[in-house]
C-alpha cells in the first residue's frame with residue numbers, strides 16, 4: 151500500500167456514505183468528502199494531522215492571499231495528485247527491504263512484538279490489573295488492516311510517551327495536546343477543516359518539492375541517541391520534520407494473510423500482527439514549538455517551552471485563554487496556528503465563517519494512558535484594535551476566579567479539620583466544582599465582552615457586577631455544600647461558622663474582587 155497513491159483514509163461523504171480515499175481525492179467534487187471516519191478518537195486526531203502535515207509540506211501557500219484563494223476554491227484532484235506524486239516514494243507503507251513510512255531506515259533484528267504494543271493505550275501489565283484499558287480490551291488485538299496499522303503507527307510516533315529505557319518520547323513530549331481549528335458550519339468540507347490549519351510559507355517554512363531525510367527522518371540513517379549519538383535539536387533538521395517526527399525505531403513484520411481487522415471490523419487481504427522495535431531512536435530535545443500544539447513558556451526563558459498536555463479533570467474554561475491566546479498567569483500560549491489565525495486568516499475570512507477550537511490529547515501518567523480528552527470551544531473573532539484589551543479583561547475574570555478558589559479551598563479545610571494546615575490530601579474536587587458551577591456565566595460574559603465596540607477602554611459595569619456577585623454566591627454555596635455534606639457526627643458547628651465568616655471576610659479583601667466592585671460602581675455613576 152502506498153499512502154499517497156492508494157485509498158486508505160476512512161472518510162464520510164456528503165451523502166453519508168463511508169469509504170476510503172487516497173489523499174489526492176480529498177477535493178473530489180462528485181460526492182464531496184465532509185469528514186474523517188477513523189475507528190478510534192486518537193486515530194481521528196492523528197489522521198487530521200497526517201493530512202495537515204501533508205498539505206503543509208507539499209502545498210503551503212506563499213501568502214494569505216493565495217491561502218484565501220484555496221479556501222474559497224480548493225485545488226482539483228488532478229492538481230493535488232500532481233503535487234503529491236513526487237512524495238510517493240517516501241510513503242510506501244510496507245517495504246521489508248527498503249524505505250517504509252515512519253519506519254527505521256535499517257532492518258531491525260530484535261524479537262517481534264505483538265501489534266497491540268503499537269497502541270498508546272496498550273494494556274501493559276499494570277494497566278490490565280487496574281482495568282484501565284480504554285479502547286482495547288486486554289488481548290483482543292490479533293491483527294489489524296493496513297489502514298488501521300498506518301494510523302496506529304502515525305498516532306504512536308506523534309504522541310509517543312516514554313516507553314522504557316531509550317524508547318524516546320515524541321517531538322512534543324509524551325501525550326501532547328493538539329489544537330485544531332474547525333469551521334462551525336455543518337456544511338464545511340473536509341478540505342476546509344484541514345486547510346484552516348495549514349500555515350503559509352511566510353508563517354512557517356517554504357514547502358518542499360521533493361522528499362528528503364531532513365523532513366522525513368525514515369529516508370536517512372536514524373539520528374540515534376545511544377552513546378554514539380546525541381539529541382536532535384530544531385537546528386539539526388528541516389522545520390517541516392515537526393509534522394513527521396519519528397522518536398521510535400519500528401519495522402513492521404510481514405502479514406499473516408487475510409482476516410478481519412480487530413480495530414475497524416473490515417475484512418481485508420493482509421492483516422498486520424507483529425512489529426520489531428529498537429531503542430535509542432531520534433531524541434528530540436530543545437526549544438521545539440510544534441505549530442499545532444499550545445505550550446507553556448518559561449517567563450525567564452531558561453527552560454525550553456513545554457507542550458500542554460491532556461489533564462485530569464479535563465479541559466474547562468480556565469484553559470480558554472491559554473488555548474486561544476496567552477494566559478499571563480501561567481505562561482500558557484496558544485498553538486502557533488491559532489496565533490496566525492488571529493493575525494492573518496481572520497483578516498481575509500468572511501465574517502460569517504465562524505470557527506471553533508478542537509483540542510484533544512491523552513492524559514498520560516508517565517507510560518500509562520489514563521484517559522483521552524477532547525473538547526471544542528468557541529473561537530471569538532475580535533478585531534485587532536480591541537483584541538489586547540479583550541483578552542486582558544478575560545484574564546481579569548479568570549484571575550478573580552482563581553483567587554476565590556484559593557480562599558474557598560482553604561476555608562473548606564478549616565471547616566473540616568481543627569488543624570487544616572497539617573492535613574494532606576487531594577482537594578481538587580473543590581476547585582473542579584467551582585469551575586463547573588461558574589462555566590455557563592463565564593461564556594455569557596465572554597459573549598458580552600466580545601460584542602463591545604472596538605473603542606472600549608474598560609470592563610463594562612454589568613460584566614464586573616455579574617461576575618463579582620457570582621464569585622461570592624458560588625463560594626458560599628459550595629462552602630455549604632462541601633462542609634455541611636460531611637459526616638454529621640464530626641461536625642463542630644462553631645468551627646464551621648467561624649470558617650464561613652472568614653471566607654466572607656477574606657473574599658472582601660481580595661484585590662481582584664475589589665477591582666470588580668469599583669468597576670461595577672464607578673461606571674454605573676457615570677451612566
Ligand SMILES: [Zn+2]
Nearest residue numbers: 295298411414
Ligand atoms: Zn482496520
